[in-house]
Amino acid sequence: MGELTSLRDTVRQFVEERDWDQFHTPKNLSAALMVEAAELLEHFQWLARGDAAELGDAKLEQVRHEMADVLVYLIRLADKLDVDLHAAVLEKMVLNRAKYPADKVRGDARKYDEYPQD
Amino acid sequence: MGELTSLRDTVRQFVEERDWDQFHTPKNLSAALMVEAAELLEHFQWLARGDAAELGDAKLEQVRHEMADVLVYLIRLADKLDVDLHAAVLEKMVLNRAKYPADKVRGDARKYDEYPQD
Amino acid sequence: MGELTSLRDTVRQFVEERDWDQFHTPKNLSAALMVEAAELLEHFQWLARGDAAELGDAKLEQVRHEMADVLVYLIRLADKLDVDLHAAVLEKMVLNRAKYPADKVRGDARKYDEYPQD
Amino acid sequence: MGELTSLRDTVRQFVEERDWDQFHTPKNLSAALMVEAAELLEHFQWLARGDAAELGDAKLEQVRHEMADVLVYLIRLADKLDVDLHAAVLEKMVLNRAKYPADKVRGDARKYDEYPQD
Structure with a gap:
């Protein structure tokens, strides 16, 4: 099984255990994805380039988590739209x-x- | 090689062939990712739920491409930040x-x- | 003096007192505006319609502040671009x-x- | 009457003439505002600073229109939420x-x- 399919199943199980599928219309998921993308951008907005050195370790860790959030919502949206x-x-x-x-x-x-x- | 690593290499080659790496600071990539996320959201903004049936085939195809764009920039950003x-x-x-x-x-x-x- | 001109002067003074003009390139301001717009959207993302009644007083207050933030950055961007x-x-x-x-x-x-x- | 109140009335009349109020839930309007903010950011994403000189006249004109779109949706959202x-x-x-x-x-x-x- 490919990585993305495997991640899809992990996310799907997480959602099912919480009965959150009812909130996951494609419209809501695309809005949520956008909000996560903005939280990612927020870390870079006042930096010159945002390279790892400029970010520093603590911020890079947060950036990593925001990137994961973006991917989680993208994978979830793909699941709902069969993409x-x-x-x-x-x-x-x-x-x-x-x-x-x-x-x-x-x-x-x-x-x-x-x-x-x- | 995992799917995401393989996609990273595909995107990396695309960028190198065009000498576009010079534009790809993490800051710029996170802004570009955000813009793509907005283009994705745009398809859903006036819909009720945005399910595949409500979207219709032509719009679903466009949505699929916007989702790909989001993932391409996310993969590229991950490459630049070694995530x-x-x-x-x-x-x-x-x-x-x-x-x-x-x-x-x-x-x-x-x-x-x-x-x-x- | 019009309301928007008067608000521009208020924001301009706030920025000058903090010597923050150096961070306010139009590029950075448009990214900041976007981040505020996302914080605004975040309040609505899982709601049905987001009317005042559905939001409730506490959330409406937060929404009001996010709307102010969006306008502040828009006014600031307009100031920098002479719009x-x-x-x-x-x-x-x-x-x-x-x-x-x-x-x-x-x-x-x-x-x-x-x-x-x- | 203040500028913002006057603009609110202009936008309100535009919406009423088209019977578009039915689409203007606060949730939809905040998504639309976000999409316009992204179209604004798009003009700056690969630029260094995005000053008027770097933008050039043609792009500055487009930027001006995107800024107007952001404000129109913000004013409309404020109208719907009585802000x-x-x-x-x-x-x-x-x-x-x-x-x-x-x-x-x-x-x-x-x-x-x-x-x-x-």
Whole structure:
């Protein structure tokens, strides 16, 4: 079993034991994911770059936990919508390669910025 | 090799081929992750629940791509900060189990809400 | 003096007294605004509608403070970019009226959803 | 009539003409506000500081519109929850002054960062 499937089962069991599935509409989960993403960003907002050295060990630990929270909600949302996250990323990377040809966008900040990252 | 490690390598190669690593400070990546999370939420904001049936096939496909974008930036951020996402989720789930004991929070929306999801 | 100009001056003085202008790049301020918007959303994420009655007095007070935080950062960002917020809203409402003609989109959730709120 | 009250009436009329009030639960409005805040952040995410000069005129115009969108949703949310935004900011600034005494936090990035901006 792949890592993401295994994590999905861990999260699913956690939710079932608490009878929280009733709150987990995709709409609510995407809002929760966003809130966690903001808590992650909060650690970086006044830093210059946010590298591990600038964060320091204590903050890095908190960042690690916020990253886990984001992934937990993403995995949970994928479970509710029957999305295979691993396949979705591979598929999206194919689209990204077509959209941003390496020889055209290489190292070009302006081009990088022009091509929106959707 | 685990799925997440394999995806990390795919994303890393994509970035290297475009010489985009220079833009990928953890701060910028966490902002980009947030923007993708908002694009995901945008699909749900006026819906009642956002289930697959309410979304419809075309929107579900877009949602799938936004979910992939979120995971790509999360994987990239983990790569830059040397975070093992799989281990981080397992560790966080242990903390969550201690924080939200199943017998105390079971099916209780108020309690659920009181215990912040950090 | 208009309310927004007066609030701008209040916030400006607060920042100057603390010598915090150095942290207030537009980039940092837009990230901070986003984080406050997420703290606002957090209060609503597991609620059905989030009306005043569902929130209750204590939560409504917190919501009020988060709304103030969002406005403070928006006013500060406008100050740094020399944007007249009052004029910007009036101008945007003209664009919105042209984009969503009342007789075409009236009460239509699908149409409402199709026309993105950018 | 104050600027914010006048803008509230403009937005209210726009919504009523389109019969969109039915979609405007506080929960939905806070999600919409967040999405607009992310569209604002998107313009800055790969920039160094995001000053007017770095943005350029065309992007600054877009940023101005996103800022207007954020304020429109904030004003609309305040209308639905009967919040006086002007009074809320004045009240919050009193709390902020007590929380961040100028002589203790002056120009100190570390202190600034320690005191969370909630």
